[in-house]
Amino acid sequence: MWVFGYQVVLDSFLKGxxxxxxxxxxxxxxxxxLVTLLYYFIFGFSIRHIFSIKRGIQYNRMNKLSSSSQLPPxxxxxxxxxxxxxxxxxxxxxxxLNYAEYEVIVVxxxxxxxxxxxxxEEFKLELIHSVHSxxxxxxxxxxxxxxxxxxxxxxxxxxxxxxxxxxxxxxxLSHYALISTIDADSLLEKDALTRIARVYMExxxxxxAVGGNVRIVNSCTVEDGIVKDVQxxxxxxxxxxxxxxxxxxxxxxxxxxxxxxxxIISGAFGVFQKEMVIAVGGYRGGYPGExxxxxxxxxxHCLDNNIPYRVAxxxxxxxxxxxxxxxxxxxxxxxxxxxxxxxxxxxxxxxxVLRPKYKIFGMLTLPYNxxxxxxxxxxRLSGLLAILGYWMLNMTDWYTVVIFSLVNLLxxxxxxxxxxxxxxxxxxxxxxxxxxxxxxxxxxxxxVGYRQIGVWWRLNGHVQFLRNNNSWGTxxxxxxxx
Amino acid sequence: MYTNLNAAIQxxxxxxxxxxxxxxxxxxxxxxxxxxxxxxxxxxxxxKDYLTYVQANLDxxxxxxxxxxxxxxxxxxxxxxKLNDMMECFSGEQRxxxxxxxxxxxxxxxxxxxxxxxxxRVKLDAAYHLGCMRVKEAVPALLDMLKEHPLNSALxxxxxxxxxxxxxxxxxxxxxxxxxxxxxxxxxxxxxxxxDSEVDAGSLYTGYVSHENPAYVRIGLIxxxxxxxxxxxxxxxxxxDSEHEDIQFKAVDLxxxxxxxxxxxxxxxxxxxxxxxIRRLTIEALADIKNTAYVELMKSSLNDADQRIxxxxxxxxxxxxxxxxxxxxxxxxxxxxxxxxxxMQQLIDDEIKHLSMQLHNWDKLMxxxxxxxxxxxIFRKSKRIYRVV
Numbered sequence: 001m002w003v004f005g006y007q008v009v010l011d012s013f014l015k016g017x018x019x020x021x022x023x024x025x026x027x028x029x030x031x032x033x034l035v036t037l038l039y040y041f042i043f044g045f046s047i048r049h050i051f052s053i054k055r056g057i058q059y060n061r062m063n064k065l066s067s068s069s070q071l072p073p074x075x076x077x078x079x080x081x082x083x084x085x086x087x088x089x090x091x092x093x094x095x096x097l098n099y100a101e102y103e104v105i106v107v108x109x110x111x112x113x114x115x116x117x118x119x120x121e122e123f124k125l126e127l128i129h130s131v132h133s134x135x136x137x138x139x140x141x142x143x144x145x146x147x148x149x150x151x152x153x154x155x156x157x158x159x160x161x162x163x164x165x166x167x168x169x170x171x172x173l174s175h176y177a178l179i180s181t182i183d184a185d186s187l188l189e190k191d192a193l194t195r196i197a198r199v200y201m202e203x204x205x206x207x208x209a210v211g212g213n214v215r216i217v218n219s220c221t222v223e224d225g226i227v228k229d230v231q232x233x234x235x236x237x238x239x240x241x242x243x244x245x246x247x248x249x250x251x252x253x254x255x256x257x258x259x260x261x262x263x264i265i266s267g268a269f270g271v272f273q274k275e276m277v278i279a280v281g282g283y284r285g286g287y288p289g290e291x292x293x294x295x296x297x298x299x300x301h302c303l304d305n306n307i308p309y310r311v312a313x314x315x316x317x318x319x320x321x322x323x324x325x326x327x328x329x330x331x332x333x334x335x336x337x338x339x340x341x342x343x344x345x346x347x348x349x350x351x352x353v354l355r356p357k358y359k360i361f362g363m364l365t366l367p368y369n370x371x372x373x374x375x376x377x378x379x380r381l382s383g384l385l386a387i388l389g390y391w392m393l394n395m396t397d398w399y400t401v402v403i404f405s406l407v408n409l410l411x412x413x414x415x416x417x418x419x420x421x422x423x424x425x426x427x428x429x430x431x432x433x434x435x436x437x438x439x440x441x442x443x444x445x446x447x448v449g450y451r452q453i454g455v456w457w458r459l460n461g462h463v464q465f466l467r468n469n470n471s472w473g474t475x476x477x478x479x480x481x482x
Numbered sequence: 483m484y485t486n487l488n489a490a491i492q493x494x495x496x497x498x499x500x501x502x503x504x505x506x507x508x509x510x511x512x513x514x515x516x517x518x519x520x521x522x523x524x525x526x527x528x529x530k531d532y533l534t535y536v537q538a539n540l541d542x543x544x545x546x547x548x549x550x551x552x553x554x555x556x557x558x559x560x561x562x563x564k565l566n567d568m569m570e571c572f573s574g575e576q577r578x579x580x581x582x583x584x585x586x587x588x589x590x591x592x593x594x595x596x597x598x599x600x601x602x603r604v605k606l607d608a609a610y611h612l613g614c615m616r617v618k619e620a621v622p623a624l625l626d627m628l629k630e631h632p633l634n635s636a637l638x639x640x641x642x643x644x645x646x647x648x649x650x651x652x653x654x655x656x657x658x659x660x661x662x663x664x665x666x667x668x669x670x671x672x673x674x675x676x677x678d679s680e681v682d683a684g685s686l687y688t689g690y691v692s693h694e695n696p697a698y699v700r701i702g703l704i705x706x707x708x709x710x711x712x713x714x715x716x717x718x719x720x721x722x723d724s725e726h727e728d729i730q731f732k733a734v735d736l737x738x739x740x741x742x743x744x745x746x747x748x749x750x751x752x753x754x755x756x757x758x759x760i761r762r763l764t765i766e767a768l769a770d771i772k773n774t775a776y777v778e779l780m781k782s783s784l785n786d787a788d789q790r791i792x793x794x795x796x797x798x799x800x801x802x803x804x805x806x807x808x809x810x811x812x813x814x815x816x817x818x819x820x821x822x823x824x825x826m827q828q829l830i831d832d833e834i835k836h837l838s839m840q841l842h843n844w845d846k847l848m849x850x851x852x853x854x855x856x857x858x859x860i861f862r863k864s865k866r867i868y869r870v871v
Contacts (some may be wrong), residue, residue, distance in 0.1 A: 051603075056635040059610045061570055068677070069708060070670040126835065129828040131793040148836060201671040202638060403490050410497040417504040424511045431519070436512050440505065 014393065021389050028383055035372045036411050043418045045255035053254070054426040056198075057316050066098040066194040072201070073101035074178045074193060074271065077170030079163050081109040083184035084118050086322070091119070093187040093225025095153060099194055103152040105170045106184075110160030119155050123147055130154075136168040136282035144173065163267070164283035164290040171274060171282060179277065181291075183268045186321040187217060187225055195317035196271050203310065208276045208298050210312045211257075211265035213249050215429070216242045217320035227320050232435045237330055238323040240450045243416060243442045245323075250315060250427075251419035257313035261365035263299075265311070267291035269319030276301070284347075287470050289340020296348045299361045316427070331457050338377075338461020339470070345374050377459040380452075409447050416443035518556065525560040533564060536583070540576040546583040562589055566614040577616070584615045597623060606636055613643025616680065621647045625656055633664045638671060645679040651686050654679060662697050669697070673704045684709055691717050696726055703732035707739070715740040727757065734760050738767035749779050761786065762794050769798030774805040781809045784826070792822065796829045800853070807853050811860040818861075830857060 065071065076094055080087050087106070094104045108116045119125060125145035132144075139161035146154055158169050167181055178200070182188060196210045218238035221229035233239045256262040265272075267290065277283075280297040283290045295311060302309035324330040345366075352358045353366040390396040420439055423429070430436065532549045539546055553561060562584075569580045584590055589611070596608035597620065609627060612620040624644045631637045644657040654676055661672055676683050683705055690702030699721065706714050714736055721733035734752060738744065744767075752764040765783055768776045780802070783795035799806035814830060817823035834857065837850035 052634055052636060055603075055606060055639065059606075059636075059639040064570055064678075065674065068674050070674040070677075070704065072670070126832075126839075128832050129825065131789045133790070199635075201674075202635060202668055203666045204670070205667045400487055400490075403487060403494060407490055407494050407497060410494065410501055414497060414501050414504060417501060417508060420508050421504065421511070424508055424515070428512070428515050431516070433512060433516065436508070440508075 017389065018393055018395065021386055021393070021395060024382070024386050025390075028379070028386065031371075031379055032408060038368055038372070039412075039415055042255035043251050043415055045258045046251050046253075046422060047418060049254050049258045050250075050422045050426050053315060057426065060198055062191040062194050062198075063098070065198060066191060067100055069100055070201070071100045071194065071197050072178050072204070073103075073176040074099070074180050074197070075170070075174030075176045075274070076102060076104045076180045076182055076193075077167055077174065078104065078106045078182050078184050079109055079166035079170065080106055080111065080115050080184040081160070081163070081166075082111045082113045082115060084111070084114045086185045087115055088118055088122050089222065089225045090182075090184050090187060091123070091153065091225075094182065095150065096190065096225060097188060097193055098190045099197075101176075102193065103154065103175060105154045105156060105173050107166040107170045107173075108155065108157045109162065109166040110158065116155075116157055120145060123150050123153060123155075125150075125153075125155050130173070132173045134172060135278045136171055138169040138172060139165050141169060141173075162285050164285040167290070168282040168285070171277060174274060177274055178271055179274045180269070180271045181267060182319065183321060186214075186268045186319050187222065187227060188212075188269065189318045189320070190226065192269070192317040192319060193271075196314045199312050199314045199317075200271065206308050206310050207273075207312055208302065208309045209265055209270060209272045209295060210314050210317075211253065211262065212269035212271075212317040212319050213313075213315045214245060214266050214268045214319050214321050216245060216323045218323050218325060220320065222320075230429055230431075232430055232438050233323070235325050237327070238325050239438065239442045240446055241323040241330075243419075243439055243446060244450075246423055246439070247416050247419040247443075250422040251415060253313045254315055254422070256365065257311065259360050259364070260310050261360040262311045262313055263295060263361075263365050263369055264292040265295050265313075266319075268321045269317070272298075287340065287343050288336045289344050292340060292344050293348065296344060296352075299358070300348065300352060303358050303361065318429075331453075331460075334454060334457035335461035335464055338458035339465045340461075341369075341374055341458075342462050342465050345370055349374075377455045377462070380455045381459065412447065413443060416446070521556045522560050525557050529557070529561065529564075536565075536568070536580075540572065540579055545586075546579055548583070548586050558587075558589075561587070562611065565589075566611070569614055569616070581616055590615055590617055593617075594620065606639060609640050609643045613639075613646040616646050618647055618649045621649070621653050625653070625660070628657065628660050633666065637661075637664070638668075638675070641672075642675045642678060645675045648679050648681055651681055651683075654681055654683065654686055658698075658701065662695075667697070667700075669700045669704050672701055676705065677708075684711070688714070688717055691721065696724075696729060699724075699729055700732065703729065703736055706736055707732075710740065712741050722752075731757065731759055731763070735763055738764060742771050742773070744768075744771075744776075746775075746779065749776060753779055753783055758788055758790065761788075761791050765791065765794045765798045769801045772802055774802060777802060777805045777809050780806070781813060784810070784813050784822075789825070792825065793829070796826055800830070800833050804852055804856065807856045808860070811856050815860045827861075 078087075078090065078094070083090070091104060091106060106119060108119070125147045127143050128146045130144045130146070132141075139159045142157045142159065144154060144156050154173060156169055156173055158166065161169075171179055180193065180196075192212055196212060199210050200207050216233055216238055217227060218233040218235065219231040220227050221231070233242050253262060270291070272294070276298055277294065280294070280301045284293045284297075298309070298311065301307070324333055349366050349370060352362045353370060355362045358366070387396075387401060391401075417440075420436070420443070423439075424436070430439070529549065536546055549561075565580055565584055569577050569584075572580065593608040593611045593615070594617065596604050597612060599605050599608070605627065609620075609624055612624070621644060624640060624647060628637070628640045628644060631640055641657055641661055645654060648654050648657070658672055658676075661668065676686070687702040687705035687709070690698040691706065693699055693702065703718065703721070706718070718733040718736045718740075721729055722737060724730050724733065734755075737748075738752075749764065749768065753761055755761055755764075761783070765780060768780055777799065780795050780799055783791055784799075786792055786795065796810055799810040810826065811830065814823055814826035818827070830853070834850070834853055837846050837853065840846040841850060
């Protein structure tokens, strides 16, 4: 009698589970189709715009424009924390830019290594008593250093307060109406700022921010802060990140900026209207993801106050950055991104999502980001568990799983190919045929472990968020040429 | 479980075919660009002597001769690009010779023909090349294209082509008028494009500063900034009281740059202007002029409520020779013990330190001695001092 009861309960449980899994499969199928269609939609916009971008590159003479007195002056802000290995090369690259009027403000964020000493010795900087605005509250500035022989270089030494605090301090010190944020482990191409300025000059009042393109410098040859020989990364992790960056920047950001829905301007290189950044209270401190946060705040401020605006992306303005080449550093970076994304969605996103007042940003960008970026790890993990359930309950067979997996893989691979199409059509920065072969190979290899582990890192980031862990995490710098 | 496996398999075939087509296209683009690069390299070798001949004879009396070989389409394109680069680098007669060479090579006729194409891509490419070659006959058609062109980056390519080809002020005015209709406030870019023109735009800008439309006024002010014409001061004087803050600032900037003799009443008015940037700009201009007649006025700025003005004023006075240094030291000594006095003294100390590191430079050595003498005289009255000459 007891056995019979157990069987009934078990049967009814299994029946319920089957029904649940079946319904889940419909939801998952809908999710996958929707995300793929949205990806294709954005990629379509990117590809549509690439021809006009290509014409812009072809028909605008940057050399001539870069010496023009009509270019808007820019303050380059370089927050530096323990950057002794890269800071000199970085500053040298910035001082060598082809641009009429700009200043470089390095903000030493209480580094524990020799960053300050390196800068003082290399550029023979002396303490000055400068006056700066207090538009944004920041940590205490211990001193500002300057050498008239480098008239457009300033070094601010401040107490440790994080990247956002350093950027805010840089804004207070800056003299010009446009600010540009640049990571200390990155190198700008000589004409990168002119290219961004061109985009800005076409519509200066409405352009509140312009993002630059970030490429990976690993394995390239760097001399005097200039990337001389462009090479595809030799190591596995930077190579995988290379194809990932290409897809995100060329495939995604061009399209998002075309519909004025860009949610992030990479902290590595972006230009902003200082007045607007001050109007939104500057960078949010105390948590990673400040680069996404500032862009969301700009969208919100402009839409709340009916200010016509655009957040643009300039793919031909290139900043070369070091990609993490070890598992430990990469995982730390991705967990930080995961935390930053979640924090931004909770802090800002939920107040704007699906509200028509926020136009494309509220109706498309944020739902997309929340459902397909923030919640993505949960869909993926539950999908994996569901496949396990289908297999254990004989609801599917390996053949069906393989077919559906291949459909998913190839439809995602097509997006990587779309990004490569954009790269080859408009930029072709990697001249060898072998580099293209590698890019296609690594675009496929991404699906074998790398994407899955990325989901796991993001999930871990969420766990860290719930545990109130808001540290920056592990970050080890190396020389550019290695 | 019901799965439409056949539909999935069909989808798989379609996506696979799509992927293969994409791969084929990407490789085709890559191979094409490699081939073009190789042909371009070959062109550089083949035409090296000819291009040297062109550069060497740009200043000569004789017109440049066309190359003695026929060129294939890729070579013609590479030659056109090379000549475009040269035409952007050179101006005056040298550029005219290059333009004539382009005409002799048949490039002008070729691109005028392409400009009538129905394909937008070809038409835009032709517009760009016609602009590079300063083909004046193309201006009416380029203006027509500009009128109908939507607002995007290519609009400015066409506008620049108009500016380059223009031979009269009216043509430039027509271009500016069309661009302003888009209402995107791209004034700096417009001035930058006009700078590419062979027409002297001075009178155009002077006319614009008197225009009733603030957009034209802004273009005029930005354009006149590169002219050091005292007459500009008269033209912009009334704009210093404009209702638009940016026009006020630009007008003051231009006014200060246009003359080295500024009336004291105007300077006094500008130094007490409510706009901080105008006060700072005035101080910097006075420091650049280095006329000691303005020292008294700059001294008054040391009492400004904003520390940034005090800073600029102190730095400016330090650049104005002995009188400026004396004025600064006297004020700093007068308010010694206060926060302001301490700040000014720090600035003087900074300057002494900076100058002391550049004593190899004769001018800096003179400045150092002068400042030290003044400093010791005012701050260390009891100390015996010597003036070093």
